[in-house]
Amino acid sequence: MLEPIRHILQRQRLVLASASERRKQILSSIGLEFESISSNFAENLPKESFSHPIEYVKENAKQKAIDVWKQLSGSSGHRPDLVIGCDTVVTLDDTIFEKPKDQEDAQHILSRLSANKHVVYTGVALVTHSTTQSSGTSAQASSSAADANDSPEDYVVTTFHEATDVFMTELSEHVIKAYVATGEPMDKAGAYGIQGIGATLVESIRGDYFNVD
Numbered sequence: 001m002l003e004p005i006r007h008i009l010q011r012q013r014l015v016l017a018s019a020s021e022r023r024k025q026i027l028s029s030i031g032l033e034f035e036s037i038s039s040n041f042a043e044n045l046p047k048e049s050f051s052h053p054i055e056y057v058k059e060n061a062k063q064k065a066i067d068v069w070k071q072l073s074g075s076s077g078h079r080p081d082l083v084i085g086c087d088t089v090v091t092l093d094d095t096i097f098e099k100p101k102d103q104e105d106a107q108h109i110l111s112r113l114s115a116n117k118h119v120v121y122t123g124v125a126l127v128t129h130s131t132t133q134s135s136g137t138s139a140q141a142s143s144s145a146a147d148a149n150d151s152p153e154d155y156v157v158t159t160f161h162e163a164t165d166v167f168m169t170e171l172s173e174h175v176i177k178a179y180v181a182t183g184e185p186m187d188k189a190g191a192y193g194i195q196g197i198g199a200t201l202v203e204s205i206r207g208d209y210f211n212v213d
Helices: 003-009 021-029 053-073 103-113 173-181 197-201
Strands: 014-016 082-092 095-097 117-129 142-145 155-168 202-206
Touching: 014 021, 053 082, 053 117, 053 155, 082 103, 095 103, 103 173, 173 197, 197 202
Parallel strands: 014 082
Antiparallel strands: 082 095, 082 117, 117 155, 142 155, 155 202
């Protein structure tokens, strides 16, 4: 619930470390004024080095947010008060599926998800000034102070995650190829978008709808 702190956020410079239209739409829908700046983080972290997809998405989100924080903190203009980084993956049987590399990869991913339950994980990272005092707690949240040498000024990173179970209907080869041909899966984790045509592929969900990118 943002209402108790909305008046504070309205006076601050908020930055979304993403050019994702979907993420911009979500923030706009709750009445936040913000800027959107793409991160230059390469997103090439080795998946096998993480104990769970949750840690993987949180680290990706953290690195995206820190990258944009550093971009803006090094400028002469007004530095941000809050940078928001996000990362979403689809997982099935401990396999992480991100955006498909090409149409063949998209077809392969969808064939794996067909008639199965998979889990969508989103990691979120909030970067703020180290002197910022925050309130509220989350069972899924963790914070860490930045190394003083990492930035022109110290910052604090708070991370948390969300998980949603998605039950995919059984998909024929014809349906998969027809859906991939629409082009919608190509920039979506797990090769489908529940907010678009991909909604017709989903039987049901358990959890937060907005978490499924």
